[in-house]
Amino acid sequence: MTQSNSNNAPHMLPSGHLGMISVIITEVFFFASLIVVYLAYLGKSISGPLPENTLEMGLVTINTVALLASSATVVVALKALRAGNSARFLTFLLLTVLLGAWFLAGTWIEWQGLIVDKHLALQTNLFGSTYYTLVGFHAFHVTFGVFALFVIWLCGTLGWIQKHHHQNIEYVSWYWHFVDVVWVAVFLVVYVIGK
Numbered sequence: 454m455t456q457s458n459s460n461n462a463p464h465m466l467p468s469g470h471l472g473m474i475s476v477i478i479t480e481v482f483f484f485a486s487l488i489v490v491y492l493a494y495l496g497k498s499i500s501g502p503l504p505e506n507t508l509e510m511g512l513v514t515i516n517t518v519a520l521l522a523s524s525a526t527v528v529v530a531l532k533a534l535r536a537g538n539s540a541r542f543l544t545f546l547l548l549t550v551l552l553g554a555w556f557l558a559g560t561w562i563e564w565q566g567l568i569v570d571k572h573l574a575l576q577t578n579l580f581g582s583t584y585y586t587l588v589g590f591h592a593f594h595v596t597f598g599v600f601a602l603f604v605i606w607l608c609g610t611l612g613w614i615q616k617h618h619h620q621n622i623e624y625v626s627w628y629w630h631f632v633d634v635v636w637v638a639v640f641l642v643v644y645v646i647g648k
Contacts, residue, residue, distance in 0.1 A: 473624045477631050480594075484635050487590060488642050491583045495647050501578035504648050507571045516559035517640050520595070523552035524633045527602070527626045534619060539609065546606045549629070553599040560592050584643065591632070591639055598629050 466474075495504070526549040533541035564585075567573045575585045605622055608614055614622070 467620075469620060469624060473627050477627065480631065480635075484590070484638070487587045488638060491587050491642060491647070494579045494583050498578040498580040501581070502567075502571050502573040503580055504584075504643070507567060507573050507580075508644055508648055510644060512559055512563050513640070513644055516556045516563070517636065519552045519559070520556040520633055520636055523549045523556070524630055526552060527629050531623060531626055534614075534622060539614075543606060543609050546602060546609065550599055550602045550606060553595055553602065553629075557592060557595055557599065560588070560595075587639060588643065591635060594632050594635070598625075598632050601625050602629065 526545045530542050530545035530549060533539075533545060573581045573584070575581055602625065605614070605625060608618075
């Protein structure tokens with residue numbers, strides 16, 4: 454029985470890479486289906502509030518800037534982590550968490566205005582159902598990302614992060630970038646094209 458030479462084995466991605474890539478691809482299909490449903494039913498509501506007289510660009514634009522800025526801060530945090538600069542890593546990671554929390558708070562304020570002032574709820578009409586489903590699932594993903602980044606920040610402040618954790622932290626940053634890219638698509642579809 455001959456043993457295979459490991460030098461002849463094809464180059465394989467680490468299992469963590471494959472796992473996170475698989476998660477992201479699955480999520481891409483999930484959000485793509487929500488966007489397609491939103492677009493398919495856009496304009497089909499016959500009564501109640503509609504996008505053109507309900508959605509406003511002011512707050513959501515500020516929220517979008519905050520979320521996109523958080524992608525930049527997580528990149529700076531990762532560079533600091535790789536360079537061994539713990540203080541800079543923790544500072545920029547906390548800034549990322551705060552920007553993500555800002556986005557969530559802004560979404561909550563926007564929804565409160567939509568529900569109370571514009572009378573748009575999940576059950577109001579087809580627009581309300583598809584809007585809250587799409588934007589709500591994105592907000593859920595942001596919440597998960599903020600929580601994961603906060604846990605990493607907390608572990609870092611307690612001195613628990615070791616070099617062998619760096620790759621896993623990078624995987625969380627991939628997820629965070631994915632959430633930001635999805636928001637660009639949602640923002641364009643809901644607030645720009647759909648209005």
